[in-house]
Amino acid sequence: MKAKVLTYGSPTLRKHAEDVSDFSSELVKNLFDTLAVEGGIGLAAPQIGVLQRVFIISTEPLADDDSSVESFKRVVINPEITEVSKEISMYNEGCLSIPELFEMVERPKSIRVRYFDENMNEICRQIDGIEARIFQHEYDHLEGILFVDRISPIRKAIIANKLKRLHRISKNAKRG
Numbered sequence: 001m002k003a004k005v006l007t008y009g010s011p012t013l014r015k016h017a018e019d020v021s022d023f024s025s026e027l028v029k030n031l032f033d034t035l036a037v038e039g040g041i042g043l044a045a046p047q048i049g050v051l052q053r054v055f056i057i058s059t060e061p062l063a064d065d066d067s068s069v070e071s072f073k074r075v076v077i078n079p080e081i082t083e084v085s086k087e088i089s090m091y092n093e094g095c096l097s098i099p100e101l102f103e104m105v106e107r108p109k110s111i112r113v114r115y116f117d118e119n120m121n122e123i124c125r126q127i128d129g130i131e132a133r134i135f136q137h138e139y140d141h142l143e144g145i146l147f148v149d150r151i152s153p154i155r156k157a158i159i160a161n162k163l164k165r166l167h168r169i170s171k172n173a174k175r176g
Contacts, residue, residue: 009170
């Protein structure tokens with residue numbers, strides 16, 4: 001079932017998500033259903049109002065456009081980033097919770113991670129490229145961090161009016 005994606009200005013997006021102790025496959029189904037309708041490549045539980053440390057990744061839309069991108073779907077539960085590379089990369093990021101806004105974001109190029117999959121198997125691995133980028137973006141959502149928090153102060157000042165408008169829209173939607 002598709003869930004409503006919270007947008008910039010929602011206080012839930014700034015809260016730290018709690019570890020999952022009782023995994024719900026229904027939550028994952030809702031995340032994938034919502035992602036399919038919204039057209040993104042990743043979605044974290046807090047973005048649909050659930051403060052649990054769960055996110056999903058689906059590179060299918062990217063793989064459809066670029067044959068060099070591996071197509072996969074991944075469920076990530078209680079993730080940890082245990083190591084980051086010194087080498088960084090820049091990428092034009094967007095977010096379903098901040099519609100129609102894309103900004104260049106600097107992140108570590110590769111990361112070592114630990115998490116549980118949908119079968120509660122522990123996974124420890126090194127990831128890089130677009131998967132590392134998406135993982136870090138979605139991980140930030142679990143920490144209450146949005147990609148606009150990672151852009152330069154100058155760029156943030158330039159987009160301040162767009163962010164204020166999104167915040168107003170979010171407030172008005174909450175009232176309605």
